[in-house]
Amino acid sequence: MAMKAINSHHPARLRRSVLSVPAINVRALEKTHGLACDAVIFDLEDSVAPEKKAEARENLKRFFAETPLQGREAIIRVNGLETEFFADDMAAVIACRPDAVLLPKVDAPDDIQHVADLLAESDATESLRIWAMIETPRGVLNAAAIAGSGRTAGGLLDCFVVGLNDLRKETGVAPEPGRTYLVPFLMQVILAARAYGLDAIDSVSNEFKALDAYEAECAQGHAMGFDGKMLIHPAQIDGANRHFGFSPQALAEAKTIVAAFADPATVDLNVINLDGRMVERLHLEQAERLLAKAQVIEAREGRTA
Known part of the structure; x- marks a missing residue:
């Protein structure tokens, strides 16, 4: 059965478990081949120190050239548009040709259009999509406009990923169990994504040892309508696959x-x-x-x- 598209440009995808892996960690990159996650985010941003960015890019170029991920989505998270690393990160993305590029701290529609223009200039728009991290107050407030910008950006915008660690930092909301005071923000992102046919991935949980708390957060995210969860540790894969799967x-x-x-x-x-x-x-x-x-x-x- 062919997958039907909500977004007219891209088919539906399986995104229950989306594992983030530091691009600087060669051993972690190699281990992704044996993991049961649905997608892997190869991270050049928060998990890579400034002096290691160039080495991390080279790691990814070798990985994608020699042992590319099979049967699952591969996404590269770049550094922000305003950083000194962005241009080199995008050059690496275009060289690697993953399934998508993940933009951190997206605040406005112009961020999406800028990257869409770069991809169009490199003829990468046929195979490479855009994911956007919504993790700032402006990003949440502009979520609908950002989601709608996908239509003017060649239909390349495909998925929202919520980043609660940065959002907590910028809003002062305490990291309490149940995410009570963050629920309105999360639902606003879900609503914007659904209005424009995008998938939405719930934020990482920092709990990878206290799995009961983590699984409760997975159940909450599924009930909210998220398609899956961004993960920081392989121990979290099974819980995400179960909660965001189907009986x-x-x-x-x-x-x-x-x-x-x-x-x-x-x-x-x-x-x-x-x-x-x-x-x-x-x-x-x-x-x-x-x-x-x-x-x-x-x-x-x-x-x-």
Whole structure:
């Protein structure tokens, strides 16, 4: 089954677990091949000291040339547009040709357009998309405008990633369990992403030893509507895959909905009666997306439904 696109330019993706790996750590780069995460962010920003940036870029160039990631998305996080490292980072991105470039601290639509123009100049727009980190007060306030800018930036904007560590720092919100005072910010980002057909990835959890607290945060993020979670440690992968995945019951229900709408008697209907409840075509679209993601997992694990 082909994946249906919410964003008319890009197909739906499996993004339950998005692991961030420092580009300076060659051993960590090598280990990504054996991990069960759905995507990897190769980080040139926060996890790399200024004097190590050039070495980290060379690490990535070798990695992508010799042992590129297979079967999962590869994203490179660059340093901010205003930094002295940005131009060299973008040159490395264009040389490596990952699936996407992740921009930190996106504050306004112009940030997206600037990078889209750079990619267009290098003929990288066919294969390379843009992800945006929303992690500043201005970024949250402008989330809808940033999301909407994807339409004028060649449709390259594909995903929002929330960064709560920086947002907490700039707002003074305490890092309390349950993220009570951060929920309004998170939901504003979700709403903006959904309005323009973008995926949204929940912020990292700094808890990779206290996994009970981490899993509670995963469950909360899934309930909010996030597609997955950004991770800082391989120990967090399993929890994200479970919480942002789907149960056998949900998979069975999706198959039932798809089969019901494929029946010749209902093929032209927008609403059908399915076992005593009304099911609309929007539920069919959701079911098709779920089944498409299930097929990605099945293909990766070498099994069939």
